[in-house]
Amino acid sequence: MHYHLIGIAGTAMASLAGLLRARGDRVTGSDQGVYPPMSLMLDDLGIEYADRYDPANLAGDPDVVVVGNAIGRGNPELEEVLDRRLRYTSAAAVIKERFLAGRHVVAVAGTHGKTTTASLVAWLLEAAGLDPSFLIGGIPENFGISFRLTGSELFVIEADEYDTAYFDKGPKMWHYLPWTAVVTNVEFDHADIFRDDVAYRFAFERFINLVPRAGTLVAGWDSAALRAMCGVSPAPVQSFGIGAPDTGTTAEGVPSNPRWRAERIRGGEAGTRFAVRRDGAMLGEAEMRLAGDFNVLNALAAMAAAAAAGAPWDAIREGLGTFRGVRRRMEVRGEAGGVTVVDDFAHHPTAVAATLRAARQRFRGRRLIAVFEPRSYTAQRREFQEAYGEALAEADHAVVAALFRPERYDDTIRLDPAQLIASLRAKGVEADYEPAVDGIVKRIVRRARPGDVVLIMSNGGFGGIHERLLAELGPERAARGAKSHGSAAVG
Numbered sequence: 001m002h003y004h005l006i007g008i009a010g011t012a013m014a015s016l017a018g019l020l021r022a023r024g025d026r027v028t029g030s031d032q033g034v035y036p037p038m039s040l041m042l043d044d045l046g047i048e049y050a051d052r053y054d055p056a057n058l059a060g061d062p063d064v065v066v067v068g069n070a071i072g073r074g075n076p077e078l079e080e081v082l083d084r085r086l087r088y089t090s091a092a093a094v095i096k097e098r099f100l101a102g103r104h105v106v107a108v109a110g111t112h113g114k115t116t117t118a119s120l121v122a123w124l125l126e127a128a129g130l131d132p133s134f135l136i137g138g139i140p141e142n143f144g145i146s147f148r149l150t151g152s153e154l155f156v157i158e159a160d161e162y163d164t165a166y167f168d169k170g171p172k173m174w175h176y177l178p179w180t181a182v183v184t185n186v187e188f189d190h191a192d193i194f195r196d197d198v199a200y201r202f203a204f205e206r207f208i209n210l211v212p213r214a215g216t217l218v219a220g221w222d223s224a225a226l227r228a229m230c231g232v233s234p235a236p237v238q239s240f241g242i243g244a245p246d247t248g249t250t251a252e253g254v255p256s257n258p259r260w261r262a263e264r265i266r267g268g269e270a271g272t273r274f275a276v277r278r279d280g281a282m283l284g285e286a287e288m289r290l291a292g293d294f295n296v297l298n299a300l301a302a303m304a305a306a307a308a309a310g311a312p313w314d315a316i317r318e319g320l321g322t323f324r325g326v327r328r329r330m331e332v333r334g335e336a337g338g339v340t341v342v343d344d345f346a347h348h349p350t351a352v353a354a355t356l357r358a359a360r361q362r363f364r365g366r367r368l369i370a371v372f373e374p375r376s377y378t379a380q381r382r383e384f385q386e387a388y389g390e391a392l393a394e395a396d397h398a399v400v401a402a403l404f405r406p407e408r409y410d411d412t413i414r415l416d417p418a419q420l421i422a423s424l425r426a427k428g429v430e431a432d433y434e435p436a437v438d439g440i441v442k443r444i445v446r447r448a449r450p451g452d453v454v455l456i457m458s459n460g461g462f463g464g465i466h467e468r469l470l471a472e473l474g475p476e477r478a479a480r481g482a483k484s485h486g487s488a489a490v491g
Contacts (some may be wrong), residue, residue: 007068104471110184120302127319338450349387402435
């Protein structure tokens with residue numbers, strides 16, 4: 001069949017394109033402003049795509065047009081699909097019908113940690129010799145690609161709560177037929193599509209209700225909102241957490257103490273070590289290259305899910321130790337002039353704070369410069385402004401860029417960068433508002449010194465800032481800067 005994907009360069013859409021190609025289908029697509037890593041993946045796969053939306057892209061009458069969830073009415077290509085009465089559907093529907101039906105689906109959901117946890121589950125199952133298929137909204141370094149199609153009954157999928165398409169406003173994760181469902185945590189996000197916290201929680205409650213009685217729910221017990229949902233789970237619950245032990249029960253009648261628990265957590269530059277206890281019995285020590293308590297929780301979730309899917313403990317522990325991480329999740333993009341540039345996808349204030357604390361562990365004793373682009377809808381809302389002030393205060397110096405599309409918001413809901421900077425300075429944190437990428441690069445290059453770590457946080461391409469910064473932070477500049485600036489702070 002010929003599938004044409006409108007919005008093909010999104011992480012999920014590009015991965016779907018790869019899965020369809022692996023199945024033997026012809027795949028074409030279109031997008032605009034295409035950037036790595038998905039552009040590189042599409043090029044490597046030899047998938048034809050246009051870097052513009054145009055009715056001409058539909059030449060040849062594709063059998064099915066897949067409409068990405070970022071595509072809305074008024075898109076010229078979508079309007080042509082409707083005018084010509086071409087068959088169209090959503091990515092989630094294609095995934096469900098073509099790849100998930102009849103398989104043991106491990107669906108990984110949650111506000112934070114989905115991509116890393118799904119990548120971990122896939123790798124732990126691979127380490128156990130179970131050869132899983134997978135579709136992940138990022139690129140696990142161990143696999144080098146965001147999707148794979150095998151003959152195994154196991155399929156690992158990142159289950160996003162964002163809406164499915166302009167004609168299907170339910171979450172994508174409702175389509176994914178979970179047999180083993182993972183919910184890492186639940187904290188209000190995506191205020192652009194969920195009217196309030198009640199609606200957001202309902203999305204996860206319904207996802208939990210999709211798990212068959214013979215399946216498994218893996219749930220993060222350190223998330224109070226999530227614990228409250230699990231008492232009505234039709235499937236048995238494998239809980240995980242690192243909170244204090246408690247032998248009682250919650251108000252919902254579920255045990256307070258998680259079934260999978262991490263103890264004696266020790267972090268360092270090389271990674272993290274911790275002991276794992278299951279149902280009160282000590283399984284043993286585990287270690288991983290990832291930093292931060294939030295990644296300990298991700299690891300516990302992946303361990304519980306892999307065990308539910310049939311992986312033995314020894315293989316799980318070995319797989320965790322060889323997991324190399326995910327691109328754009330604390331990914332070191334390079335070092336120039338003694339300055340390390342790190343890329344991370346963090347955009348929710350909780351994720352920003354956790355990422356900065358993990359960077360403190362990984363780059364112990366080094367000055368940490370946080371560069372934050374308010375790009376997502378959540379990141380640009382005033383209601384989260386105080387939380388961003390608390391989160392960015394974890395850095396030695398914070399640089400905040402301009403809002404990505406400020407015209408979408410009025411003064412009643414728009415985050416105010418000037419106020420955010422003022423609140424950081426009031427906390428004693430060096431902070432600057434630098435709207436454009438050129439200005440950010442010049443500021444850091446002018447004042448950075450060898451040993452600094454620049455952590456860039458954005459859920460988009462951010463104008464290629466990583467490569468531009470590394471290009472300017474060359475050895476010659478570093479030598480000149482050391483002579484002229486000495487040990488001056490970033491300003």
